[in-house]
Amino acid sequence: MWALLYGPLVKLSIERAGVGEQRRERADAARNRRAILEAAEELLRRHRPDEVSVEQVATAAGVGKGTVFHRFGSRAGLMLALMEERAQELSEAIAAGPPPLGPGAPPHERVLAFLDAMVALASRNVGLITAHEHAVATQRNAAGPREANPVYRRWHDHVSELIAQARPDLDATLVAHLLIGSLHNEPVARLLLDGESGRLAAGLRSLATSLLSPGTAR
Amino acid sequence: MWALLYGPLVKLSIERAGVGEQRRERADAARNRRAILEAAEELLRRHRPDEVSVEQVATAAGVGKGTVFHRFGSRAGLMLALMEERAQELSEAIAAGPPPLGPGAPPHERVLAFLDAMVALASRNVGLITAHEHAVATQRNAAGPREANPVYRRWHDHVSELIAQARPDLDATLVAHLLIGSLHNEPVARLLLDGESGRLAAGLRSLATSLLSPGTAR
DNA sequence: CATCAACTTGACCTCTGGTCCAGTTAACTA
DNA sequence: TAGTTAACTGGACCAGAGGTCAAGTTGATG
Known part of the structure; x- marks a missing residue:
C-alpha cells in the first residue's frame, strides 16, 4: 500500500539499507522528480491549493501527467513528498x-x-x-x-x-x-x-x- | 451569495420576519426537503462520508438530483443544513x-x-x-x-x-x-x-x- | 553494442459536483 | 371550480479532476 503510494521510490530506501545492490534511480527520473517538486512548490506559492491540479504541475514541470503519478502515486503522495x-x-x-x-x-x-x-x-x-x-x-x-x-x-x-x-x-x-x-x-x-x-x-x-x-x- | 447557497429557503426567513406576505414554501417542497435530509442522515449513518454522493442521497430520498441542489445549493449546503x-x-x-x-x-x-x-x-x-x-x-x-x-x-x-x-x-x-x-x-x-x-x-x-x-x- | 528494466507519455476512463430547462403542480384568486 | 402563476421537479448533460495503462523510449550495465 505504501509501495503503491510511493511507487519506485521505495526501492531506493530498501536498497540503501539493504545489501546494497539493485538498480539506482535513473538520472532522468531523479531530474524529473526534482522538476515536479519544484514546479509544485512554485504553483502552490502563486495559487490557491485547490486550484493547482496535478496536470498543471506536470505541465509546469515539462513532464507528462503519467510521470507525476508514476513518481508520487497520487496527488496526496506528491504533497506528502513536498512536506517531508x-x-x-x-x-x-x-x-x-x-x-x-x-x-x-x-x-x-x-x-x-x-x-x-x-x-x-x-x-x-x-x-x-x-x-x-x-x-x-x-x-x-x-x-x-x-x-x-x-x-x-x-x-x-x-x-x-x-x-x-x-x-x-x-x-x-x-x-x-x-x-x-x-x-x-x-x-x-x-x-x-x-x-x-x-x-x-x-x-x-x-x-x-x-x-x-x-x-x-x- | 448565501442566497445562492440556500436558494429558495432564504425567502422563508425573510417572509417570517418581514411584513408577512409572499408565498410560503410549498407543501411538496417541504416534504421533499425532509425526505432529503432524512435520506442523507441515514446514508451517513451507514457509509463513510466520502462514499455518499449527492446523487445517492437524491435517489434514496426518491427525488431527482436537481431537486437536492435546488433546495440546498450544494453538497456543502446540504451538510450544513443537517448540522444546523x-x-x-x-x-x-x-x-x-x-x-x-x-x-x-x-x-x-x-x-x-x-x-x-x-x-x-x-x-x-x-x-x-x-x-x-x-x-x-x-x-x-x-x-x-x-x-x-x-x-x-x-x-x-x-x-x-x-x-x-x-x-x-x-x-x-x-x-x-x-x-x-x-x-x-x-x-x-x-x-x-x-x-x-x-x-x-x-x-x-x-x-x-x-x-x-x-x-x-x- | 546489446539488453532490459525503468521510465515516459497522453489518450482515455470514471466519477462527482453542479447546471439547465422543459414540463409539472401547489396555492392563491376570481 | 377554473385559471393563473411562480415555484418546484427531474434527469440528461457538462466540465474537470484524479487516476490508469499499453506502447514506445532511454539510461545503465556487462
Missing part, C-alpha cells in the same frame, strides 16, 4: 540537534521550543498544508483506514513523549493531537496566512505552559 | 437554557459545560462533521474567502466571549479556535468514532481548566 522535504530540517533538529529543540533540555522547555519551531515552519508553508489536506480529502483510492501523514506522526510522537514525561497524569496522546492538530484548523490556517503566526505561537505557548507547569499557570 | 438541525438544541441551550450551559453560571463553568455538551453532540455526529468537511473541500464554487460554518461561528463566538470574561489577558479568539477546532482534527475524529469521546471530553476539560483557573491547574 520541508519538514526534514526540523525533524533532524528535534532528533539530534542542540537543546532546547534537541535532546538535553527538560521536556517542558523542549515542548515550547518545538511548538515555536513548528509554527514558524507552518507559517512558511500554509499553502502546502492546506493542499495536502485537500488532496487527502479528494483522494480516489482511500483504501484502508487512511495512513497518517508521516510528518504529523513524527511530530506527534515527539510531543506526546515529552508531555508524558512532564505530566504523566495527562492523556499525552490526546493533548499532543490537540496542540499539533491546531495547524489543520481552517481558521488557524487563515491566521497564518495573514502573517499573524505570532498569535498562534503565543497561544500555543500559553496553552502548553499552563498545562505543563501546574501551579505556575500564567 | 442537529446543533439547534445546543444552540438554544447556551443562549437561553438553564445554567451552567445557559446564562447565569460563572464563565469558567459555562465553558466546561459547553465543551462537554459539544463533545457529546459531536460524538453522535462524527460522520456528519467529516462529511461537511469533505464537502467544503471538494466544493466547486468556492467563491470568495469561504464563509464560515454558521454553527462553528456561533459556538466560537460563545466560547470566545466566555474566555474573554474569565481571562481578559488571553487571546480569547485564538484559544476558542483551538478548543472547538479540535473536532475538525482527523485523529480526534477517529477517537470519537471509536467511542472514546470520554477521553476528548476529559482532555478538553483539563485544557480549559488549567487555562482558565490560574494557580488551580490540575
Whole structure:
C-alpha cells in the first residue's frame, strides 16, 4: 500500500539499507522528480491549493501527467513528498540537534521550543498544508483506514513523549493531537496566512505552559 | 451569495420576519426537503462520508438530483443544513437554557459545560462533521474567502466571549479556535468514532481548566 | 553494442459536483 | 371550480479532476 503510494521510490530506501545492490534511480527520473517538486512548490506559492491540479504541475514541470503519478502515486503522495522535504530540517533538529529543540533540555522547555519551531515552519508553508489536506480529502483510492501523514506522526510522537514525561497524569496522546492538530484548523490556517503566526505561537505557548507547569499557570 | 447557497429557503426567513406576505414554501417542497435530509442522515449513518454522493442521497430520498441542489445549493449546503438541525438544541441551550450551559453560571463553568455538551453532540455526529468537511473541500464554487460554518461561528463566538470574561489577558479568539477546532482534527475524529469521546471530553476539560483557573491547574 | 528494466507519455476512463430547462403542480384568486 | 402563476421537479448533460495503462523510449550495465 505504501509501495503503491510511493511507487519506485521505495526501492531506493530498501536498497540503501539493504545489501546494497539493485538498480539506482535513473538520472532522468531523479531530474524529473526534482522538476515536479519544484514546479509544485512554485504553483502552490502563486495559487490557491485547490486550484493547482496535478496536470498543471506536470505541465509546469515539462513532464507528462503519467510521470507525476508514476513518481508520487497520487496527488496526496506528491504533497506528502513536498512536506517531508520541508519538514526534514526540523525533524533532524528535534532528533539530534542542540537543546532546547534537541535532546538535553527538560521536556517542558523542549515542548515550547518545538511548538515555536513548528509554527514558524507552518507559517512558511500554509499553502502546502492546506493542499495536502485537500488532496487527502479528494483522494480516489482511500483504501484502508487512511495512513497518517508521516510528518504529523513524527511530530506527534515527539510531543506526546515529552508531555508524558512532564505530566504523566495527562492523556499525552490526546493533548499532543490537540496542540499539533491546531495547524489543520481552517481558521488557524487563515491566521497564518495573514502573517499573524505570532498569535498562534503565543497561544500555543500559553496553552502548553499552563498545562505543563501546574501551579505556575500564567 | 448565501442566497445562492440556500436558494429558495432564504425567502422563508425573510417572509417570517418581514411584513408577512409572499408565498410560503410549498407543501411538496417541504416534504421533499425532509425526505432529503432524512435520506442523507441515514446514508451517513451507514457509509463513510466520502462514499455518499449527492446523487445517492437524491435517489434514496426518491427525488431527482436537481431537486437536492435546488433546495440546498450544494453538497456543502446540504451538510450544513443537517448540522444546523442537529446543533439547534445546543444552540438554544447556551443562549437561553438553564445554567451552567445557559446564562447565569460563572464563565469558567459555562465553558466546561459547553465543551462537554459539544463533545457529546459531536460524538453522535462524527460522520456528519467529516462529511461537511469533505464537502467544503471538494466544493466547486468556492467563491470568495469561504464563509464560515454558521454553527462553528456561533459556538466560537460563545466560547470566545466566555474566555474573554474569565481571562481578559488571553487571546480569547485564538484559544476558542483551538478548543472547538479540535473536532475538525482527523485523529480526534477517529477517537470519537471509536467511542472514546470520554477521553476528548476529559482532555478538553483539563485544557480549559488549567487555562482558565490560574494557580488551580490540575 | 546489446539488453532490459525503468521510465515516459497522453489518450482515455470514471466519477462527482453542479447546471439547465422543459414540463409539472401547489396555492392563491376570481 | 377554473385559471393563473411562480415555484418546484427531474434527469440528461457538462466540465474537470484524479487516476490508469499499453506502447514506445532511454539510461545503465556487462
